Amino acid sequence: MDPDEILFDAEERMDKAAQVLQDQLVGLRTGRANASLVDSIRVEYYGSPTPIKQLATVSVPEPQQIMIKPFDQSILSEIGKAIQASDVGLAPNNDGRVIRLNVPPLSTERRKQIVARVKEMAEDARVAIRNIRRDANKHADTALKDKLMSEDIHESTKESVQELTKKYEGKVNTVAEAKEKEVMEQ
Template sequence: MEQDEILLDAEERMEKAVDHFASSLTGIRTGRANPGLVDSIKVDYYGSPTPLKQIANVSVPEPQQIMIRPFDVTSLDEIAKAIQNSDLGMAPNNDGRVVRLNVPPLSTERRTQLVGRVKELAEEARVSIRNIRRDANKHADQAEKDKSMSEDDREQTKEKVQELTKKYEGTVNKDAEAKEKEVMNE
């Protein structure tokens, strides 16, 4: 692999790791209703687990309420069951046409647990970024052994990979800090 290929591959993979982390954060409650809270829920729809957003319209009519309007009204009971079985900690209200979720205010203990979860997700993202750095450095070392890259180019590549690592770890840290503040201040 050439220097540009190694750097491009590392940057793309680090970007994906940060995007995955950001999408994981949307599923963490902050005491305010957010359609992202139900994104990870899978509903048993005609025998196959289907993401909720593929079979229903999810909206937030009020700051403390999520409304789920299924495209097929017969799936209401399955949606309610999937929400009860999830780790959301909310009881669905099924009125025959829509499912409503009232988002209760968070207790201090629950906020602390959620901040801990944010920290876990951030650490997973940082580990992923570091693994990508390790892989890129291995490619650079291999390229030097294969004589397709000089020793100076290998060192320069490793420095640039380290810069990318710092950049993306910084993004993860900043996003995690913002989410922690959001969870604690709501």
């Protein structure tokens, strides 16, 4: 691999690692209703697990409530069962037309647990970024050994990979700190 390919591959993979963290954090409960809380829930619909978003309109009519209005009323009970079986921790209220999920305020203890989970997820993302750095450095070492790049280019490639690592670790830290602040402030 030439230096540009190594850097491009590393940056692309590091960006994906940071994006995965952002996607995971969106689904974390913060005490405020958010339609993305139910994004990961799948409903058994005609034999296949289907995301709620494809079966219903998900809205937030009040700060502490999520409303799910299915396109097909016959699957209302299936949506309720899927929500109960999920790890969202919310009880569905079915009135025959829509399902309402009341999001209770979080206790201080629960907030601390969520912050600990955010830190865990952020550390996983940082580890993934460091693993990508290791792989990129290994490619550079191999290219040097195979005489596909000079020592100067090898060193500058490694420095560039380290800069990318710092950039994406900083991005992960920023996202995690913002989520921690959001969880603790409400």
